Amino acid sequence: MKTDDKAIADGIIAAIGGMDNIRAVGHCSTRLRLTLHDKAKVDEKAIEDIEGVKGQFFAGEQYQVILGTGLVNRVYDIVAGENQGGVNTDIKADLYAGMSLPKKLSRILGDIFIPVIPVLVATGLFSGFINCINSFGVQMDPNVLTIATILMKTAFTFLPVLIAWSGMKQFGGSPVIGIVLGLMLVNPLLPNPNDVVKGTVEAITFHPFGLEWNVVGYQGSVLPALVVALIAAKTEKALKSVVPDVMDLIVTPFTTILVAGLLGMLVIGPVCQTVEHAVLAAAKFVIALPFGLGGLILGGTQQAIVVTGMHHIFLALETDYLATTGFNPFNAMISGGIMAQATAALVTGLKVKNPKKRGFYMAASLPAFLGITEPAIFGVNLKFGRPFLFALCGGACAGWCGAMLHAASTGMGVAAIPGIVTYLYSQQAIINYFIIHGVGIVVSGLLTWFFFDPNKAEQGELEG
Incomplete structure (x- = not known):
């Protein structure tokens, strides 16, 4: 054991209020992770003054100290062994123990998707750009199109x-x-x-x-x-x-x-x-409901169905509409909800103070504006819960507007910003497009801006 490792471990233990203040301890590749009985006992400045500590922050119920690879393993071994095996090292179970069932399920789902988010962001951007190009009728060389299809569909396939x-x-x-x-x-x-x-x-x-x-x-x-x-x-x-x-x-x-x-x-x-x-x-029954109720329900639930991965079944619905009428009202009812999810993630990123998280959240919103919402949903909105619900509210309002306006797209599989090209068939259709998406953006954005603080949520003060 290195003397410096012991000094770092002792310094961290002292600055967090001693061993008695530790509920559970764990680590990842670079960070020591702790759940504490009393977070107020943590002396954050003292932690950052310890030589070898590269940073510290609270993430919900977890207090994380950045140590770097190698060092974190050695310090963890010291901290976990300070009480002769009496320290709880099952930090995941400790975190879940105090959660309600809905929050626990949301947290598990988020933990599963977090490692996948970066590739979904990249693939979502590829998909959005290619869909936009195709929607404008740009002809691509077949070989180039094959490579582009591989780039945009592999992760989702x-x-x-x-x-x-x-x-x-x-x-x-x-x-x-x-x-x-x-x-x-x-x-x-x-x-x-x-x-x-x-x-x-x-x-x-x-x-x-x-x-x-x-x-x-x-x-x-x-x-x-x-x-x-x-x-x-x-x-x-x-x-x-x-x-x-x-x-x-x-x-x-x-x-x-x-x-x-x-x-x-x-x-x-x-x-x-x-x-x-x-x-x-x-869905067919709901769309036929009077007074725009179908749009309200579908717009408010479609992105929740995306979470289950069962949303591809709506391809049959859209195909049937296009084959029989040439128009797709379903697209108009759900497209505003996509923009609402993108807006909720973007506003969350704008409000968060941590620069690294701000960049991550805002990056996750970009594919959603291009029609790919999984990064925004699983990386930001569903993680916090409230932004996801606010976005569903925005989607419901946008869907209701779409139904009341009798708006319809002339295509399928493309929505949000690239989807505008499927509304270029008439002046009224273009107006409908901007109304629908504007409502989704405004409702979701205002609700998230005024009624959600991601900084407090990260500390577990609002979302705990």
Whole structure:
């Protein structure tokens, strides 16, 4: 043990109020993470004056001290060993213990998506730019278009792989098993769900007990991958507790993949598909409601459905509208909600004081303005909760306006800023476009600006 390491550890312990003030301790690759009984006892200036400490901050209930790679492991070992093993080192369980069920679920979902956010931001920007170019009728060389399609669709096509990998880490399983299970869900041998919806291919059909059971791929879906990761992690943990060490290397991964993989493809996926079909039938009923109520409901819930990953089912609804009428009112009802999510993330970024977080939150809002809301939702709005709800309110108001104006797009799959090109067919349609999106932006922006403080939320004072 290095003398300096002991001095750093002792200095941190003294500045946070002593060992008795520590509820739990953990660490990541660079930061010592602590939950404390009394945050008021922390002397932040004393912490920053300790040689070797590169910074400190509160993140919700967690107090984090930045030490850097290597050093953080050594200091953690000292702090965790100061009370002869009496210190709680399960900091994640300690954090979750004091949370309500909705906040716990939101936190788990956020923790799963945070590692995935950077690639979704990058891919979302690619997708937005390419969609914008295509919407203006710019002809691209087929080879260039192929490369562009790879850039903009890979992360979302293989989203279940990313979710299963991150979910397995979050639930305490082996990440590599999550990767394999995610790849199974998007295996090209399974029919693409979008193609099934469009009627270009047929689902794989089984007939157990005389029932029709359809199986498809789950490209772009979130819910099946989350459930599969949870089942796999629980299965792996259960097996490790009973399988002898000499057999663990073979039996545990084999059984985990067999159980979770089959359940994912044959049970979890089809059940989610059934739920999706129910959502589609409900959407048709809702759109037909009088006095703009359909737009109010769809505009206020569509981005919540995005969280589940089941929003691709609406492709069938949009396809039907375009095929029979040439217009797509569904787009007009939900596009303002996309801008509302983008605005909520942007305003949160503008209000937060931490420069690094400000840049992260504002960067997450950019793809949303181009129609890709996952980075804004999972990286910012859903993490805090209140901005997400405010954005849903903005979406509801925008959707109601769209329904009352009888607004409609002439396309599908493109919304928010790039979607303006699908409203260029008439002067009134363009006016409707700006009204709808303006309402979503104003309502979401004002609610987030006046009724949410991300700095206090980070400290757990409002969102705790």
